[in-house]
Structures are given as C-alpha cells and as structure tokens.
Amino acid sequence: MSVRTDFPADFVWGxxxxxxxxxxxxxxxxxxxxxxxxxxxxxxxxxxGTTGDxxxxxxxxxxxxxxxxxxxxxxSYRFSISWSRLLPSGGEAVSPDGLAFYRALANALLxxxxxxxxxLYHWDLPQELEDxxxxxxxxxxxxxxxxxxxxxxxxxxxxxxxxxxxxxxxxAFLGYASGVxxxxxxxxxxxxxxxxxxxxxxxKAVAAIREExxxxxxxxxxxxxxxxxxSPSAADVDAARRIDGLQNRLFLEPVLAGHYPDDVLDDxxxxxxxxxxxxxxxxxxxxxxxxxxxxxxxxxxxAAGDADAGVVSANPGSEFVRFIDTGxxxxxxxxxxxxxxxxxxxxxxxxxxxxxxxxxxxxxxxYADAVAADGTVDDPERAEYLRLHVDACAEALHRGLPLxxxxxxxxxxxxxxxxxxxxxxxxxxxxxxxxxxxVKSSGEWFRRFLVGDGA
Ligand code: FCB
Numbered sequence: 001m002s003v004r005t006d007f008p009a010d011f012v013w014g015x016x017x018x019x020x021x022x023x024x025x026x027x028x029x030x031x032x033x034x035x036x037x038x039x040x041x042x043x044x045x046x047x048x049g050t051t052g053d054x055x056x057x058x059x060x061x062x063x064x065x066x067x068x069x070x071x072x073x074x075x076s077y078r079f080s081i082s083w084s085r086l087l088p089s090g091g092e093a094v095s096p097d098g099l100a101f102y103r104a105l106a107n108a109l110l111x112x113x114x115x116x117x118x119x120l121y122h123w124d125l126p127q128e129l130e131d132x133x134x135x136x137x138x139x140x141x142x143x144x145x146x147x148x149x150x151x152x153x154x155x156x157x158x159x160x161x162x163x164x165x166x167x168x169x170x171x172a173f174l175g176y177a178s179g180v181x182x183x184x185x186x187x188x189x190x191x192x193x194x195x196x197x198x199x200x201x202x203x204k205a206v207a208a209i210r211e212e213x214x215x216x217x218x219x220x221x222x223x224x225x226x227x228x229x230x231s232p233s234a235a236d237v238d239a240a241r242r243i244d245g246l247q248n249r250l251f252l253e254p255v256l257a258g259h260y261p262d263d264v265l266d267d268x269x270x271x272x273x274x275x276x277x278x279x280x281x282x283x284x285x286x287x288x289x290x291x292x293x294x295x296x297x298x299x300x301x302x303a304a305g306d307a308d309a310g311v312v313s314a315n316p317g318s319e320f321v322r323f324i325d326t327g328x329x330x331x332x333x334x335x336x337x338x339x340x341x342x343x344x345x346x347x348x349x350x351x352x353x354x355x356x357x358x359x360x361x362x363x364x365x366x367y368a369d370a371v372a373a374d375g376t377v378d379d380p381e382r383a384e385y386l387r388l389h390v391d392a393c394a395e396a397l398h399r400g401l402p403l404x405x406x407x408x409x410x411x412x413x414x415x416x417x418x419x420x421x422x423x424x425x426x427x428x429x430x431x432x433x434x435x436x437x438x439v440k441s442s443g444e445w446f447r448r449f450l451v452g453d454g455a
Pocket of ligand 1: 021
C-alpha cells in the first residue's frame with residue numbers, strides 16, 4: 001500500500017468536476033443554453049428526468065466548496081469553464097458575470113493554496129453553434145479557438161494550466177453516433193468528422209493560447225481504455241484492435257504522432273473523407289502540448305461480434321465487437337475495476353511521447369451511497385477503488401513513467417450526464433434537497449492519505 005511520501009513532494013493531488021455537472025444557475029448572469037440544457041429536456045434522454053438547472057448549486061456555493069477541498073488537503077482542482085457562461089451564445093462578447101464567477105473561483109482556490117486546472121470544453125457546446133451544425137462543421141473548430149483565446153486572455157493571470165478538450169471520443173461518438181449524449185444525433189460514421197473537428201479545435205486552441213500567454217501550460221484530456229481480447233483467436237484479437245483503435249489510437253496518434261491510424265479510418269469507411277481534408281490539419285492537431293491528461297475508469301475485454309446478424313447499431317463498427325463481462329468486480333456503472341489498466345494506458349500514451357508529462361485527470365467510481373442514521377456516509381468500496389488506483393499511480397512512477405498528478409473524479413456527487421442525479425461519484429455526498437455536503441468515508445481516506453498519517 002502506497003503512502004503519500006512514495007510520490008514526489010510536488011506531485012499534483014486534486015479532485016475534478018465539470019461545469020454543467022455542478023454549477024446550476026443555468027439562466028443567470030447572461031448564460032445561454034448549451035447542448036446539454038437542451039438535450040436534458042428531451043423526454044427519455046436522462047434516466048431520472050432531471051436537468052443540470054440546479055445540480056450542486058456550485059455557482060452560489062463555490063466558496064464553501066473550495067473550503068471543502070482545502071479540508072481534504074488537495075493541492076489542485078480541475079474544473080471546467082462553461083463556454084456559454086463566459087461567452088453567451090458562443091459569441092465574442094465576454095459576460096461580466098460569467099467572468100466574475102470564474103475569477104472569483106480561481107482567486108478563492110489560489111488563496112487556499114489550491115492550483116486551478118481549467119478545462120475549456122467539457123461537452124457543453126453553446127446551442128447556437130450546434131444549430132449551425134455543431135462539431136460536424138469545421139467552423140466550430142475556429143469558434144472554439146476564439147473562445148480559448150478569450151478565456152486565456154481573461155483568466156490567464158490566475159490560471160496557468162489549461163486543458164483544451166475533455167474526452168473528445170465522448171463528444172464525437174456518444175454525441176453524434178449513438179446519440180446517448182448531447183446533442184443526441186445519430187450520424188453514423190460521420191461522427192468521425194466530429195472527432196476531427198474537435199481535434200482541429202484543440203490544435204488551433206493550443207496555438208491561440210500560446211500566442212496569448214506564452215507562459216501557459218496546455219494539454220488535452222483523453223479517455224483511454226485498457227483493451228484486451230477475450231481469447232487469442234484472430235477474430236477476438238481483431239475486435240480488440242478495433243476498440244483500441246476507435247477509443248485510444250484515433251485520438252492519441254493525431255495529437256502525439258501527427259497522423260491518423262489508417263486501420264481505424266478504414267474500419268469507419270472514412271479514409272476518403274479524412275484524406276480530403278487540408279493536409280495542414282494533422283500538423284495543427286499535433287501542435288506540441290505540455291502534458292497529456294488521461295481519464296481512466298475501466299478496461300474492455302472484447303470478442304468478435306456477429307456482423308452478419310444484421311445488428312443495427314448507432315455506434316460505427318459496434319456490430320463487429322462484443323464486450324465480455326469477465327465476472328470481475330465492477331462499480332455501479334457496470335465498469336470493471338482493473339487498476340493495472342491505468343498503468344497500461346499510461347504506458348501506451350508514453351510510448352508515443354516519452355518526454356511528455358502525464359496526469360490522471362479523472363479516476364473514480366459510482367456506488368449507491370446511503371446516509372446512515374447518524375448522518376455519516378460510509379463508502380468502503382469507493383475508498384478501496386481509490387486506494388487501488390493510487391497504488392497503480394505509485395507503480396507507474398516506480399516504472400519510470402513521467403506521471404505528475406492525480407485528480408479524483410469527483411469532488412462531490414453531481415449530475416452524471418444521461419444518468420442524471422442517479423449515479424454518485426463524489427468523495428463528498430450531496431443531499432440534492434438541501435444541498436448539504438457530507439464528506440464520505442472515502443473522502444476521509446483521501447484526506448488521511450494526503451496528510452500522510454497512514455490510512
Ligand atoms: C467521464 C466524464 C466525467 C464524468 C465521469 C464519470 O467520462 O468526463 O464528466 O461523467 O466520466
């Protein structure tokens with residue numbers, strides 16, 4: 001079992017959240033709707049029928065929430081900026097209230113010695129930009145770079161560390177293929193165009209940020225999955241290749257190696273479209289970054305699907321793959337718990353860019369927490385999940401990987417996208433009726449780990 005002193009003294013220890021999942025106050029201060037405000041109102045889109053209108057009411061309670069973070073002993077906080085709170089309608093005019101909120105948040109963090117890591121895009125495209133075609137349109141990449149430039153101009157005196165995109169795989173394929181996330185489109189393999197425009201937006205944003213604030217540190221966060229075949233059969237191995245390709249390599253390779261994986265473009269039937277894009281795009285996307293953020297939750301075990309069965313699926317290529325339940329322990333999301341997979345994905349990323357610092361920008365687990373009669377929330381499974389993954393980070397360092405930080409998802413329970421309020425990931429329990437926060441026993445474990453007196 002690792003202890004904090006197994007890690008360098010300057011290791012970044014944080015918790016993470018995202019704007020739409022915690023902020024609430026969706027109609028205040030000039031903020032306009034994002035695709036999630038609209039999608040959450042589509043009947044049946046959200047498991048429990050809730051929206052992020054209030055969520056954790058963080059816009060009004062952020063000072064208390066920053067105090068909570070300080071009490072946990074973290075030295076960093078990863079949050080995201082709501083594009084349409086800072087720039088209503090996705091235009092170029094800064095909302096004074098929106099800016100005041102993010103400046104106040106950053107100042108409160110700095111006053112408590114907590115380093116802010118700001119994500120520019122955690123899935124909440126201004127609805128006007130979706131109405132103009134969203135990420136299927138190239139122009140959205142330019143709009144994103146303009147927004148990035150303004151955000152860094154306005155906040156870069158307080159925030160040094162910037163993440164362009166969070167999990168572009170989700171934005172592209174859950175948003176535009178399966179349609180289980182906003183904007184809920186089912187555009188088949190054209191969802192890959194969204195992936196390209198997201199990555200292009202990332203590359204253009206990196207350039208804009210560097211121009212605006214040369215001292216800024218900028219990276220991107222990818223959600224990577226450790227992937228293995230269920231058997232050594234050629235068909236199962238090919239299923240693993242497909243998923244590793246679509247999930248990991250389609251993003252890692254353009255960003256870190258300056259090219260797309262041909263096999264994945266062929267799987268998607270999109271090689272022609274990609275080859276018709278300006279040749280400069282891949283160079284733009286491969287703009288050097290200062291770090292890579294990795295979100296890791298689980299691993300996939302894959303077997304060949306039955307393409308001939310005529311499975312109609314909104315996810316391109318999914319008829320070729322079945323995900324196997326190995327019977328291993330899993331969280332309430334059904335995600336297998338496999339801490340060593342975190343090392344696998346860090347090693348996979350590291351192989352492309354041996355000098356590049358790595359951060360785990362999200363890792364965490366959902367469980368059905370309950371408040372006991374005495375008001376406490378005991379969540380030993382989450383504490384164990386956390387401990388196992390922190391141990392994996394120690395092992396990654398031991399193997400020489402340039403891991404610089406770990407952010408637990410999440411600081412507090414929040415609005416979990418298509419699951420609404422029905423899935424809790426927090427180290428802190430939130431009573432959504434009263435907005436009362438209660439540190440769970442996993443949060444206490446993290447605090448003990450961080451203050452270094454054993455756990
Ligand atoms: C990630 C998201 C984050 C949260 C966790 C559980 O994919 O980035 O917002 O939903 O999963």
